[in-house]
Amino acid sequence: MKHFQQGVALAALLLSGCGQRALEPDAAIVCDQCDRWNQPQDPFRVHGNTWYVGTAGLSSVLLESDEGLILIDGGLPQSAALIDANIRSLGFDTRDIKAILVSHVHFDHVGGISALQRFSGANVFTSVAGSGPLSVGALADDDPQYIAGSGEGHFPPVREVVAVEDGGVVSVGALDVKAVYTPGHTPGGTTWTWKSCALGACYDVVYADSLSAVSAEGFKFTSSGVAENLIASAGIIADLDCDILLVPHPFFFGMDTKLERLDDGNPFINKLGCVLYAESSLDWLERRLEAEGSH
Numbered sequence: 001m002k003h004f005q006q007g008v009a010l011a012a013l014l015l016s017g018c019g020q021r022a023l024e025p026d027a028a029i030v031c032d033q034c035d036r037w038n039q040p041q042d043p044f045r046v047h048g049n050t051w052y053v054g055t056a057g058l059s060s061v062l063l064e065s066d067e068g069l070i071l072i073d074g075g076l077p078q079s080a081a082l083i084d085a086n087i088r089s090l091g092f093d094t095r096d097i098k099a100i101l102v103s104h105v106h107f108d109h110v111g112g113i114s115a116l117q118r119f120s121g122a123n124v125f126t127s128v129a130g131s132g133p134l135s136v137g138a139l140a141d142d143d144p145q146y147i148a149g150s151g152e153g154h155f156p157p158v159r160e161v162v163a164v165e166d167g168g169v170v171s172v173g174a175l176d177v178k179a180v181y182t183p184g185h186t187p188g189g190t191t192w193t194w195k196s197c198a199l200g201a202c203y204d205v206v207y208a209d210s211l212s213a214v215s216a217e218g219f220k221f222t223s224s225g226v227a228e229n230l231i232a233s234a235g236i237i238a239d240l241d242c243d244i245l246l247v248p249h250p251f252f253f254g255m256d257t258k259l260e261r262l263d264d265g266n267p268f269i270n271k272l273g274c275v276l277y278a279e280s281s282l283d284w285l286e287r288r289l290e291a292e293g294s295h
């Protein structure tokens with residue numbers, strides 16, 4: 001028995017000696033789609049400095065610089081351990097993340113960030129409008145998905161959020177990632193863009209925020225001014241220098257079909273990606289506005 005205990009102590013010592021302190025996840029969020037979204041996904045290199053480390057239905061993107069890592073989005077609270085495992089399986093160390101960037105403050109994209117921040121000590125960056133909700137762990141009342149007096153949509157709050165202005169740049173080492181405000185899906189929605197270079201070729205990568213016209217019941221895109229924001233944001237994304245499109249839900253950049261075509265060059269490189277994404281988002285909004293008009 002004594003021998004066994006020593007073995008355990010030795011194992012613990014070896015683990016801590018290797019720096020294998022485990023990430024401490026927050027309580028899981030339950031929702032209709034959560035289990036489906038949180039299915040594991042093998043991580044993969046999108047291009048050059050850009051790696052997909054998210055789950056099957058919620059994007060997380062890892063950027064490699066000469067002085068540490070940047071992570072964009074953190075999925076659900078229960079995604080954090082999967083993201084950490086994906087990062088490690090690629091040979092990176094999650095504790096080398098220096099900055100975590102946020103697309104938009106909804107529980108399915110920021111739920112895992114608090115745990116990832118505690119584990120890595122990274123700074124967390126979002127837009128000015130996103131910083132309030134991210135700091136309190138709840139939506140503000142101007143969010144289309146806000147439900148008054150409800151705990152719906154709450155998530156672990158993030159400490160010491162850094163607000164980035166429109167056009168602001170977050171840099172780690174020589175890697176610059178630029179914030180482009182694209183409000184509509186949320187008031188603080190932010191698209192992030194950077195360059196990825198490999199084999200002598202450089203590409204503009206765009207992590208375009210969600211542009212879907214989704215809301216709590218009773219919210220009117222027509223009367224809130226949010227429809228105008230979505231139209232303007234779709235135009236901004238369509239006009240970006242964009243060779244590689246990524247978005248917060250991988251379905252919207254065709255991750256699965258592109259992974260099936262990996263033998264065929266790099267299917268993620270497509271100069272039309274941002275334009276087509278903007279167009280399909282405007283179609284969605286049009287259907288939504290028609291539905292509002294008929295009620």
Ligand SMILES: [Zn+2]
Pocket residue numbers: 104106185210
């Ligand atoms: Zn959302």
